[in-house]
Amino acid sequence: MKVAVLGCGGLGHVHARIYAGMEEVSLTAVCDIDAGRADRLAEELGVAAYADFRDMLEEAEFDVISIAVPSWLHHAYAVQAARAGKHVICEKPIALTAEDARDMIDVCEANGVRLFIGHVVRFFPDYVHLKQTLDNGAIGKPGVAHASRKGGHPAATHPWYADEAKSGGVIVDLMIHDLDFLRWSFGEVARVYGMVRNEELLEYALVTLEFESGAVANVEAYWGYPGQFQTKAELAGSGGIVQTSSLDSSSVRVHRRESASENGPFVAIPGSPSFHSPYELELKHFIACIRGEAEPAVTAQDALRALEIALAAKQSSQTGHPVQLAPAAQGYHGGDHR
Template sequence: MKVAIVGCGGLGNVHAGCYAKIPGVTIVGVCDIDSNHLRKMAERTGAKPYESFDDMLEQSGCDVVSVTLPSHLHMPYSIKAAKAGKHVICEKPIALNLQDAAEMIRVCEQNSVRLFVGHVVRFFPEYVQMKTKIAQGALGRIGVAHLKRIGSHPGDRRPWFKEEDKSGGVVIDLMVHDLDFLRWSLGEVRSVYGLRKLEGNVDYASATLIFESGAVANIEAHWGYPGPFTTAAEFAGSGGVIRSDSSKSVSLQVRKASADNAGGPFVEVPQSPGYHSPFELEIKHFIECIRENRQPIVTAHDAYKALEIGLAVVESSRTGKAILFDNGVREGSR
């Protein structure tokens, strides 16, 4: 299978490293407007560098395109790839508004190509274990969940993160991970209430979600935190409690060589203690879904719903009012 990558920044390099480990996959083209990033990616992968995305689609012979560009560019580049008959593996969020997300899904279906969105938390072993325990009923009926995802501001290295119309801010770029995971684990949302503080180098948001099951979840997301990137999750049910905290010691520690881009110009990529990177598991899974024509663990519809909930958090934080859903459909949107 032949793959091309548009966007040779941090996640573009992550995707490239993942593809290199999958038998039968060859990177045949890389594209970026930054000539330095483009040259380094081409040297690393042995793929032909393209300054023009259209030329890469026409000339590389790729079957799949990885879209690892700033979030506001996900929709136009994914649609161009789909119209050229290429399967699309797009980083999260799927888009910055629901109209763009719906159009991406529609165009991919219309052109009979697959659309995968990188909600990689579904591939972190510790989160998969929590989801499995909840689904098995090991915790009984879930009553309360607390999740957080905090770290330095990525805009310090990549300024576009500080532009709301390009990144979506901390809710759409960072909290969206936990919003997707919660919907995967607890089902559809009934109501959303959000708070947000945006001041200087701090972008902080919290949200309270009530689910159709009656479970309540509290989520924090913070850019500008003066400490290491940290994630934590706790679910309390009638039969017990399960916790995961990346800041605490783990029973299994695997030491690896530092990533090529450590300390470089790219933003921090979340890590997991497992031997196989969650990104490797995710990309391998997407390729297998194309090869075997099967449904992925995370669908384009799931990505759409995560964005919808995230936008509800943003709207609630702006208006001070709760946003209501009915069986997973936002009230007033039918």
């Protein structure tokens, strides 16, 4: 299978190098409006370089396009690629508006191509372990979750992040990772309440999710945090807690309620640190899905729903009122591209 990469920045480099190392994939071309950046990556990997996406569509041979460009460009390039008959793997968020996201889904379906969105947290071993621990009943009935994701402001080096019309802001760009993970873990979200503080090179958001199951989650995202980038997540149920922190070397811990056979209130069971790149796991999975060898671990519909939750949180932060989400069964019913 032949693959091309659009965008030769940080994640574009990641995608291209992963594809170049895949035995079942042939990376044929890279593209970036910064011709020098495209040339350097192309020379490193021994592929063709383009500065114009239309030229790459017309001249390069590829079946799949990986889109790793700024968020506000996702819709336009995904639609162009789909109409050219290319399968689309796109970084999150799927788009900046629900309308654009639905259009991407519809155009891909109409042109018989697959659409995958890079909600990579679903491929982080620690987060997979959290979900598995919840699913196997180790912590009982889920009740409360906490998640946080914080780091420096990306606008310090990439100014477009400061323009909410291009990045979507800290909720749509950063918090959406945890919004998707929590929906994956706890089910559909019924109501959202959000607060945002936004100053120069500082944007902090605190969002409360109420799930249809009755569970509740508090989610933090912080651009402009003065310390190192870090993530934390904790799922609590009727029988215990499972938690992970990127600051711990062995980061998944399960704490169960005291039983007659235990000497203390909690027993810690550390998980294994991740040894494989989640991006590699993700891209290999998407390629396997395109080949018909696997079912998607995360669908375009999941990405749309995560965006809808993020947009509801933004709306709540602007109005000061909770936002009720339409039940998933009453929502959008575009194809799932299987």
